[in-house]
Amino acid sequence: MLAFVLRRLGMTLVAVWGALSAVFLVLHTSGDPALMMAPVGADEEQIAALSHALGYDRPIAEQYVAFFGDVLRGDFPDSLTFQQSALHVVWERLPATLTLAATALALACLGAAAAGLWAGGAGGRGGARREWPMWLVFLAQSVPGFYIGVLLVWIFGVELRWLPTSGAAGPAALILPAVTLACGVTPPLARVFRNSLRGELARPYTRTGTALGMSRARVLRHAAHGSMLPVVTVLGLEAGALLGGTVIVESVFSWPGVGQLVITALQNEDYPLVLADLTFLITAFVLVNLIVDLLYGLLDPRVRHSSGRS
Amino acid sequence: MTALGRRGFLGLGAGAALALGLTGCLSAASPAARARRSEAVIGLSAAVTTLDPMNTTSVGTDLSVLSSVYSSLVTRRPDLSIGPDAAVSWDRPEPTRWRFRLDGNAAFADGTPLDAEAVAWNVARLLDDGNALRMTSNFPLLRGAEPVDAHTVDLITAEPDADLPAALSFLYLLSPGWAARHNPATEAMGSGPYEIVRYSPGGNVELRARPGYWGPAPAIRDITFRITPSESARVSGLLSGELDMVAGLDPQDLERLAADRALTVHQLDTTRMAFIKLNTLTGPMRDIRVRHAVNYAVDKRAITGSLLKDTVDPSPGQLLTADYAGHDDGLTGYPYDPERARALLAEAGFGPGRPLSVELTVPSGQYVAGDLIVQAVAQQLRQVGVRASINSIPFTVYMQKYLVDQDMSDMQYITQAWPTLAAGGLYGLFVSDSPYAYWADEEFTDAVTEARASTDTARRDELYAAAARRAREQAPVLFLFPQPGIHGTAKNLRWQPRPDDWVRPAEMAWKEAA
Numbered sequence: 103m104l105a106f107v108l109r110r111l112g113m114t115l116v117a118v119w120g121a122l123s124a125v126f127l128v129l130h131t132s133g134d135p136a137l138m139m140a141p142v143g144a145d146e147e148q149i150a151a152l153s154h155a156l157g158y159d160r161p162i163a164e165q166y167v168a169f170f171g172d173v174l175r176g177d178f179p180d181s182l183t184f185q186q187s188a189l190h191v192v193w194e195r196l197p198a199t200l201t202l203a204a205t206a207l208a209l210a211c212l213g214a215a216a217a218g219l220w221a222g223g224a225g226g227r228g229g230a231r232r233e234w235p236m237w238l239v240f241l242a243q244s245v246p247g248f249y250i251g252v253l254l255v256w257i258f259g260v261e262l263r264w265l266p267t268s269g270a271a272g273p274a275a276l277i278l279p280a281v282t283l284a285c286g287v288t289p290p291l292a293r294v295f296r297n298s299l300r301g302e303l304a305r306p307y308t309r310t311g312t313a314l315g316m317s318r319a320r321v322l323r324h325a326a327h328g329s330m331l332p333v334v335t336v337l338g339l340e341a342g343a344l345l346g347g348t349v350i351v352e353s354v355f356s357w358p359g360v361g362q363l364v365i366t367a368l369q370n371e372d373y374p375l376v377l378a379d380l381t382f383l384i385t386a387f388v389l390v391n392l393i394v395d396l397l398y399g400l401l402d403p404r405v406r407h408s409s410g411r412s
Numbered sequence: 413m414t415a416l417g418r419r420g421f422l423g424l425g426a427g428a429a430l431a432l433g434l435t436g437c438l439s440a441a442s443p444a445a446r447a448r449r450s451e452a453v454i455g456l457s458a459a460v461t462t463l464d465p466m467n468t469t470s471v472g473t474d475l476s477v478l479s480s481v482y483s484s485l486v487t488r489r490p491d492l493s494i495g496p497d498a499a500v501s502w503d504r505p506e507p508t509r510w511r512f513r514l515d516g517n518a519a520f521a522d523g524t525p526l527d528a529e530a531v532a533w534n535v536a537r538l539l540d541d542g543n544a545l546r547m548t549s550n551f552p553l554l555r556g557a558e559p560v561d562a563h564t565v566d567l568i569t570a571e572p573d574a575d576l577p578a579a580l581s582f583l584y585l586l587s588p589g590w591a592a593r594h595n596p597a598t599e600a601m602g603s604g605p606y607e608i609v610r611y612s613p614g615g616n617v618e619l620r621a622r623p624g625y626w627g628p629a630p631a632i633r634d635i636t637f638r639i640t641p642s643e644s645a646r647v648s649g650l651l652s653g654e655l656d657m658v659a660g661l662d663p664q665d666l667e668r669l670a671a672d673r674a675l676t677v678h679q680l681d682t683t684r685m686a687f688i689k690l691n692t693l694t695g696p697m698r699d700i701r702v703r704h705a706v707n708y709a710v711d712k713r714a715i716t717g718s719l720l721k722d723t724v725d726p727s728p729g730q731l732l733t734a735d736y737a738g739h740d741d742g743l744t745g746y747p748y749d750p751e752r753a754r755a756l757l758a759e760a761g762f763g764p765g766r767p768l769s770v771e772l773t774v775p776s777g778q779y780v781a782g783d784l785i786v787q788a789v790a791q792q793l794r795q796v797g798v799r800a801s802i803n804s805i806p807f808t809v810y811m812q813k814y815l816v817d818q819d820m821s822d823m824q825y826i827t828q829a830w831p832t833l834a835a836g837g838l839y840g841l842f843v844s845d846s847p848y849a850y851w852a853d854e855e856f857t858d859a860v861t862e863a864r865a866s867t868d869t870a871r872r873d874e875l876y877a878a879a880a881r882r883a884r885e886q887a888p889v890l891f892l893f894p895q896p897g898i899h900g901t902a903k904n905l906r907w908q909p910r911p912d913d914w915v916r917p918a919e920m921a922w923k924e925a926a
Contacts, residue, residue, distance in 0.1 A: 132806060132808065132809070133806060133807075133808025133809050133811075133812060134808060134812060134816075135808065137807075137808045137811035137812055137815070137816070138807060138808055138811070139546075140811075141469055141546065141549045141550070142828070142829070142830070142831075142841075143549075143830075143837065143840060143841060143848070144549065145815075145846070145847050146815060146816055146818075146847055148549070149815060149816060150816075155544075181613075183461045184461045184462065184613050184614070185461070185462055185467065185597060186462075186597060186598065186613065190613070191613040191614055194612040194613050194614060194615065195612075195613075195614050195615065198615075252644065255645075255648045255652075256648070259648055259651075259652040259654070260648055260651045260652045263442075263652055263653065266652075266654055267645070267648055267649065267652055267654060268455075268638060268640055268645050268648075268649050268654055268655075269453075269616060269636075269638040269639075269640070269649075269654070270616070271616075271636075271638075353641065353642045353645070354642065354644070354645060355645065356455075356638060356639060356640040356641070356642065356645045356649070358459075358614060358615045358616060358639055362614075362639070362641060363459075363614050365641065366458060366459060366614075366641055369641075369777075371807075371808055
């Protein structure tokens with residue numbers, strides 16, 4: 103088990119390095135940030151001096167080696183706009199994003215569990231009376247997240263004035279962005295849970311349970327447990343959609359998290375800040391997938407034993 | 413009790429609590445409720461990046477917040493005149509020496525006085541190249557400061573500098589003793605009307621009026637600057653009553669905001685002029701007839717009417733707006749005259765047989781409605797037979813071509829302003845040896861050079877007027893219009909709109925009737 107975790111952690115590092123390299127190269131071929139920072143009226147020499155001071159006049163290979171050298175020494179370059187440790191700036195914004203993502207994930211799990219149980223719990227019988235939650239799910243999946251966000255802002259913020267639409271001021275401000283974010287993650291979860299549950303309910307052990315006089319709730323509990331594996335796989339994949347979604351949702355709702363930060367950093371050509379921000383996002387994505395892999399072991403003893411032997 | 417049951421009773425209680433909570437939310441979100449509590453929420457388009465007022469030049473965000481916390485010697489008032497702040501009066505005893513007399517009560521939040529020694533220390537900090545402060549480049553002629561007595565200080569310039577007070581309205585003063593023990597980039601302790609209650613990089617900023625402030629107390633006690641980078645969030649924030657004030661809105665949202673009776677929408681010209689620079693050094697724009705032709709070919713009024721919703725008027729053939737010292741009121745712009753444009757192009761050798769093809773560059777997303785304006789211009793040029801191909805590129809690539817590579821395309825959309833509102837500063841971008849100019853004109857350059865060195869204001873204004881006339885006639889640009897300033901506030905918020913970018917809480921007040 104430990105070897106498995108260590109190997110996965112190693113792969114995590116490789117994934118982060120690969121993703122950062124790609125972003126580094128794209129960023130550094132798109133222009134010199136000194137041009138963005140120079141005051142109006144600055145001439146070529148002043149811009150060249152600024153570019154030199156920041157190290158952006160060096161060949162890209164040299165900048166690449168210097169950047170990863172700094173990162174390996176734990177000395178992440180300073181943000182150009184904030185003029186302090188880029189990692190620190192991202193760190194300050196991280197709680198806001200984690201709160202939003204965790205709330206959205208909890209909402210998505212609740213929504214998917216409810217819709218999946220209702221639609222899949224009858225084992226495929228029940229028709230439209232059972233299927234209507236899946237239509238809602240289908241609708242939520244068809245509409246892009248930013249559109250849902252703007253729609254919610256309009257209805258609940260501007261027209262009804264029930265809920266705040268910006269700024270992370272108090273728990274009420276969490277509702278709209280979390281619901282918007284959850285709308286993107288719930289559909290695949292609900293769908294896979296419903297199908298998986300249906301499949302379990304058609305298997306002999308649930309029929310045996312029913313025949314032995316087990317209550318419907320107890321049968322469903324066993325079937326739900328059995329149908330968890332594919333759900334957890336999708337959960338891992340959707341973590342990426344969730345993190346990507348925060349970038350859009352945070353912009354729509356002025357949520358002061360890492361998603362909003364990365365957009366402004368890109369607009370300002372603040373390369374170190376973009377890289378620091380993405381380091382967090384990529385690491386979070388890879389870590390979630392690691393956790394999902396570990397959950398497999400907990401949910402399915404067969405996985406645990408085979409990886410233990412290898 | 414039996415009829416209702418315990419569950420029903422609990423349900424009722426929960427419902428009542430929820431209703432109360434919701435009403436709480438409702439009243440908390442309205443401008444009227446904030447007015448009663450002496451609070452205001454201001455939407456900012458970008459995060460505050462540093463608390464060091466000498467290490468930023470972003471007026472609309474960083475400096476607007478910091479101007480509430482720190483004081484400067486002099487301040488730029490909403491009508492753009494220069495008025496007193498920590499200095500009560502100033503004059504120029506010698507051409508290269510400005511003398512400032514300080515308010516004897518001026519003091520920092522920790523009680524230390526804001527005296528002549530403190531000002532001298534701040535000037536030394538600004539001019540020390542080792543500090544690499546971003547504000548330093550706004551003071552090219554400043555050489556140092558000498559305290560005369562406890563409350564009088566002299567600022568020395570290398571050459572006569574009439575614009576020094578205007579530049580000093582950007583210089584906010586730190587406490588020397590405090591700065592030695594703290595990091596001014598992440599902490600703040602000033603002599604201004606407010607103090608910072610909460611700040612983290614990239615997050616919202618909260619201010620509270622400082623009880624011991626030596627100047628007039630601000631009208632609103634608690635201020636929140638909310639970071640709202642997306643335009644749609646700023647607009648919905650105003651419409652939903654969550655934001656009390658947003659500066660710098662897009663003309664496309666004007667109608668929607670103006671239709672809301674709970675809001676006041678202010679519109680005025682900013683100090684930033686928009687035009688299309690023409691590369692007069694190489695290519696077809698070397699020919700003055702072609703430059704005149706493109707000026708006649710574009711219907712500026714149609715563009716301001718449709719894309720900018722009539723918020724501004726076309727420029728009267730000037731490179732700077734009416735707010736600059738040195739603006740010439742006597743000029744008129746090029747009228748829309750496509751026939752004349754075609755005739756001029758034919759004279760220059762272009763016509764249906766040999767159409768003129770030009771490249772028109774725009775930095776994507778950088779300027780208000782920039783991409784749309786460029787499309788409209790290209791469309792109108794096509795009407796007179798000029799094939800303008802639009803090249804929309806990121807701002808840094810644009811600046812690389814424009815400034816570093818000196819490879820500007822035939823035409824390029826740009827907006828320019830000069831922070832001190834000095835004609836000499838903005839015209840400096842058009843003199844022959846400037847890398848910004850792409851125009852080598854001796855008459856214009858001589859007039860500007862002489863005007864900048866002149867201490868006689870009448871003579872100086874005359875020279876700037878001559879320069880303005882020369883630019884109008886030679887047309888190094890396709891003259892367009894000032895950039896519009898559109899600001900939205902809650903109906904009950906009193907605030908005098910400004911042509912520049914300052915958003916100062918101390919200039920705001922709730923109306924009594926609220």
